[in-house]
Amino acid sequence: MLSKRQIGILKLLELGDRYTGEQIAGMLGVTARTVRTDMRVLSNTLPTFGAFIDSKRGKGYRLILQDSEAYNHMKMQTQEMEDQSDRVTKLALLLLQRKTYLKLEDAAETLYVSESTIKNDLKVLKKDLERRGLTVITKPRYGIRVIGSERQLRNVYRTFLEADTTIPGLKGQLYQQLRHLVVSVLQEEDTLVTEIGVDNLVIHIWIASERMDAGLVADISKSDKEHLSRLKEYQVAQKLAKSVGNVLGVELPTDEVVYMTMHLLGAKSVSYEDKGMKDFTKVVNSRIIEISASLLRVADEHMQLSLANDNELLSGIALHLKPALNRFKYGLTIRNPMLSEIKQAYPKAFDASVLMGKKLQELTDVSINEDELGYLALHVGAAMERQESQRVKKRALVVCATGIASSQLLYYKLQARFSGRMEIAGTCSAADLQRRSLEDIDLIITTVPLPETLSKPIINVHTLLRDSDVGHIERIIADRLQTLSAYIPADHIFLQLSYTKRDDVLQFLVAQMEKRFIVPSNLLALIKEREEMAPTFQENFVAVPHPIYPVMDEPVVLCCTLQRPIDWGGHEVQIIFLFCVPKQYNEGLQQLYESMVVFIEDRQKVKQLIQAQDLAACLPLLS
Known part of the structure; x- marks a missing residue:
């Protein structure tokens, strides 16, 4: 079956209009990439249930119903x-x-x-x-x-409070009144807090009032009370408590004011616009900068991302850690509403953040949760996008019979069709090609036959550039999605295993790896270490375990299904993909990540793979 987000897309399309991916992303508050992934799942799933997605380039998507009864069922x-x-x-x-x-x-x-x-x-x-x-x-x-403990109870209460999409409280007038009040007090006190930080404060106040109604007050240690009551943030918290008390008709006790001070320390931010990126060393102490630099070095050492010298990333990590370390210190939680999308869109960045979280624990003796790891991954993902934008586009050489009129016509057609994604390095005739160096060329686009002995990929096209030619070029220069079957051969698939514990499954899969490849002797330990930092459960009964850092030269994926679901970090799992990525990141690896996401999002295929009894039933599902 489909996810709640995918059903949300269908509800939009049921209105009968045609929407672009960007419009749908804006209305649902997700990324355009997420919408594209969901659309692949819908396109694969809906035909089974009497519907399909009509997609037109530049115009968007439209839902077509053929069997309303099957669709509604x-x-x-x-x-x-x-x-x-x-x-x-x-x-x-x-x-x-x-x-x-x-x-x-x-x-x-x-x-x-x-x-x-x-x-x-x-x-x-x-x-x-x-x-x-x-x-x-x-x-x-x-x-x-x-x-x-009261702090544990409040953190868990908050998780469920935000998960309840039908609750009127967090959408109601009183909540908005409290939020406006909090923003006003923070502005009066010149205390800069992010939008998420403001929401954290308001939700904390909301929960505190409900817990106090039940006779439950925050449990604050004597040492924390003595230390925090001397800070400037405590004075801000006092003013907040007084204003909030007037609205709610309650008087917040000292322990609640101290607890609010903790939340302020965990929410305070620094404005990039006010301070400027180059001035971040003036607002973040040297210890946090040293820690941030250490985290980036660890990511570089194991992931080869070349990020250690990225000052913009360094400042972003340092400015994030300043309030985050206070959250860790006082056991406060911050929800990351984008966590699932971050893990799907930037899996390499999230794995880098896991390594950074491990190093942070070594340096500060604090444990970092998945939501915080997601925010670190956002910074890393942004840095990776900056690197990508700076890379040279694929350079193509256009070859025609004479190299004059026909080549110029094709040149301009290619420029118009692939502007921004491919650079036309020049044009020449077939005769001139023999004398031209191809060192600066990634591919050759030609209207005449050329010898297959050339060192670069050759694409034969018509001078007028037909649609089939465009598709051929797209497959070469674009990040074209391949199916999982391209990465998982039949002898890497194991169906209907009887294991009932996670560690037994991992031990079996590692043993299969050892039979087929040269792997580190501690591969199983590295996989378990990654699970301890953040469970690799994805969704829809699927887990994707992998070593905490890359250990292979080429990507390797093993797949197994279980007769019954097993516990995997608090989630039920029945399909496991053991994922060993190469040490060097490349475009092919991104294709593997995306094809994995597309499969996991397709509940119907996941269900069919769980039920598959043999390879004949399994292999088409991965194609």
Whole structure:
């Protein structure tokens, strides 16, 4: 079935209009690349359910329905899958809003479902809460209750609060009033906080008020209270607490003011516009700059990204770490709404951020979560994009029979069609080609036959450049997506394994690697180390484990499916792709990443691969 985001795209297209990828991206708040990936999934999936996507270059996408009944049935199935997730979120909020027990019959009545349904949902929720460090207690005749430190409870409460897309509170008038108040106080106190930082503060205030209503106050140590109450941010927090108290009709105790001070320290930012990139050393202490430089050196050492001398990246990492280290110190969480997209769009950058997070832990003794890693990956991804924009485009030499009129005609057609993506290095006749050096040329576009012994790729085209010629050139110069089958031969696929534990699966796959390739003796340890930093679960029952840093000369992918789902960092997984990327990054590797994303996003294909009993059923799904 489709993801919630893909259903959102369909709802837009159901209006009957044609939308471009950029328009859809803007309306859904995602990147154009994400929309393109979703469109590939929809194009592959919808024909099975009586619909297809009509796509026209420059005009956008349109939904065509051929069998409304089959299409609506598919949407209903998707909604049923989402319903339990929504109920689990609401059940979590009911539990985390109180310090007393919640009776099952009360929960069932509140959520308009049966007690048996609540019991099933509770099994899912209990596993999730325990993974987050909380304890679920069930007491006969009393009900259920969640136990943990107040800081843990608030962090988890926030996660579920933001996950509940139907909750009116975070969209309501009171929330907007609080946000406006917070922004006003911060401006009056000349305290610069990012938009995400402001949202963190407002959500913290919202949660604090609800917890105080239940008689629960922040737990602050004596040492933290003494230290933080002497800072300037504490004075800002006092003013905020007074203003907020007037709106909510409550008086925030000292511990809540101190806790708000922690959030301020974790949210404060530095304006690039006000300070200028070159002045970041004036607002970030030398220790943080040294740490940032160390993180970049680690990324360069293992990922060969050539980033250590990128001063713009260094300043971005340092300015991010300044408030982030305060968040780590006080155990505060910051949500990264773009995390899933970052991991898909910039997998290499995210892996680099994992290495940086490991180094940061060594240097500061703080543990960094996936959301923070995602923000580091954004900085790295931006630097990689800057590098890409500076690379020389593919240079083509145009060859025609005479090298005069016909070559000039083709030259201008190519310039108009591939401007910005291909540089025409010049034109010449077939005779002149023998005397011309090809060292500065990436490909030859010709209207006449040429000897195949030339050292560069040759593309034969018509002088008038027909559509088939354009497609041929596109395949050479563009980042054309290949299917997974191009990277996974049949003897790298293992179906319906009976393993029930993650480590046993990893041990099996590594053993298969050792039979086929020369691999480091500690490959299994490197894969487990990567899992400890951030689980490699993607979505739709798929995990993509890989070593914490590249160890191979060429990309290698092994695939296995399991008879039953297993736990993988708190998520159920039934398909595993062991992913060993090469030490040197290249365009082919990006194609592999993108083809993996396209497959994982296609719930129908994932489901069929899980059910496949033999290679005959499996291989077409990877094609």
